[in-house]
Amino acid sequence: MNNISSNLLQIKSRLPESVQLVAVSKFHPAEAIQEAYDAGQRIFGESRQQEIEAKHTQLPRDIEWHFIGHLQTNKVKSILPYIHTIESVDSLKLLREIEKQAGLLSVKVDCFLEVHIAREPEKYGFSMDECREFVATKEWEGYQGVTIAGVMGMATYTDDKEQIHQEFRSLRNFFQELKASFFVGENSFRHVSMGMSSDYGIAIEEGSTFVRIGTSIFGEREY
């Protein structure tokens, strides 16, 4: 027996009002999502196109789906009709494809820029300098289908709490820098998505607005 709803409610009771929960349901069945939904959860995170494609049709229409994994450009078109936020925008090529396809479909999607903050090498994501360069071009001001709504990052997987603090703080500071330099008065640029099961407490202390929690709600994933 699992206890998805009690896990969920316990976590939610610990979140400050300024922090929203993305329940990361990847590798868990639609029934598990339904159980969390019935306990009041509406925002769910998935990391694979095929999986979210299959699940979203079986589940209530008012779920706010967040994509949090590496997304291939050729998969963008199929998820756009029902996706709310793509948290893992890790290249300009991907961002431009999202803008193009969203335009063709006349939909709007929130996008977060995924930023490297961990010390360990990462396969995907922007360096802070790459982000600065892109944001400075103001290309995004002309976008019709994409709203640049924030940043997302993952800390190093380590027991060193001070390091995790520093990495999350660097993302929060980076968000503030972009906000002050380029997004003044743009209320839509407002999110810092950071914190998973093992480190969301630290992320909240460092100013997260979205935490993405899977294991602590649904249990261990079976890959």
Ligand SMILES: *Cc1c(COP(=O)(O)O)cnc(C)c1O
């Ligand atoms: C899987 C995943 C999570 C959730 O991880 P847990 O440790 O299960 O809470 C959060 N963010 C991203 C990007 C993920 O891929």
